[in-house]
Amino acid sequence: MAKRSVWSDNRFWQRSAAWVTGFAAVLLIWLTFDTSAQISMGTDADLKNGVTKRVPGPTVINYKITYEMDTKRGHEIPVIGEKELFFGRDDYSEEEAGALLHLGKLGSQVKNCMDCHTLLGNGAYYAPDLTKAWLDPAWGPEGSLQAMTGKETKEEAMAEFLQHPSQYPTHERMMPNLGITAEEAKGLVSFLKHMSSIDTNGFPRNFGKIQGAVHGK
Numbered sequence: 418m419a420k421r422s423v424w425s426d427n428r429f430w431q432r433s434a435a436w437v438t439g440f441a442a443v444l445l446i447w448l449t450f451d452t453s454a455q456i457s458m459g460t461d462a463d464l465k466n467g468v469t470k471r472v473p474g475p476t477v478i479n480y481k482i483t484y485e486m487d488t489k490r491g492h493e494i495p496v497i498g499e500k501e502l503f504f505g506r507d508d509y510s511e512e513e514a515g516a517l518l519h520l521g522k523l524g525s526q527v528k529n530c531m532d533c534h535t536l537l538g539n540g541a542y543y544a545p546d547l548t549k550a551w552l553d554p555a556w557g558p559e560g561s562l563q564a565m566t567g568k569e570t571k572e573e574a575m576a577e578f579l580q581h582p583s584q585y586p587t588h589e590r591m592m593p594n595l596g597i598t599a600e601e602a603k604g605l606v607s608f609l610k611h612m613s614s615i616d617t618n619g620f621p622r623n624f625g626k627i628q629g630a631v632h633g634k
């Protein structure tokens with residue numbers, strides 16, 4: 418019998434197909450479980466015990482968040498630090514913080530922030546990416562926005578801006594007034610603060626154009 422090359426052997430290809438399919442199925446199942454574990458929200462206990470989660474629990478709003486370069490990973494990551502006051506308190510319970518985040522999330526959907534902004538990779542780029550807006554130095558003590566809004570904390574400055582954006586033209590495009598109430602603004606700022614604490618593998622790299630921008634035209 419003539420010797421046949423393995424490449425023209427049907428059984429070889431059938432077996433290969435079965436192995437590749439089997440391997441891919443196992444890999445996908447493993448990745449699914451791995452991803453679910455990575456993106457499941459942490460708890461208040463995690464935060465208290467210093468357990469790092471990609472998506473920290475809602476009570477992360479009780480803590481200071483900074484964006485620091487991780488040389489090993491080659492990009493910035495959110496780092497959760499000491500407790501800090503947020504709208505005058507640093508002791509929001511899991512329920513209270515969860516309720517604020519929920520209000521903010523619903524608010525962001527009702528007012529359709531994604532129509533102009535991007536949140537966690539979804540939305541538009543007409544206006545600055547909001548994923549890390551809370552960490553934008555422009556809102557911090559060195560930035561210009563606290564003075565511009567006449568407020569002394571980051572959260573109050575942001576909440577004020579959200580309620581009256583058209584009063585504060587910071588660059589060539591202006592955010593329209595969306596009729597956001599004080600309570601909704603508080604929820605939205607909590608939502609933005611929590612979102613900024615999510616480890617997004619360094620995405621997005623930069624902050625919005627709002628930093629160092631000049632008065633609107």
Ligand code: HEC
Binds near residue numbers: 532533591
């Ligand atoms: C119609 C478009 C539009 C919608 C809808 C919109 N914004 Fe804006 N937003 C803008 C523009 C434009 C700017 C830049 C304004 C400026 O620099 O003066 C901005 C700026 C901001 C900033 C400051 C950006 C920064 O880098 O910190 C925040 C925070 C913000 N918007 C939050 C929101 C939230 C929250 C919503 C939804 C409730 C929302 N926006 C809906 C257009 C929009």
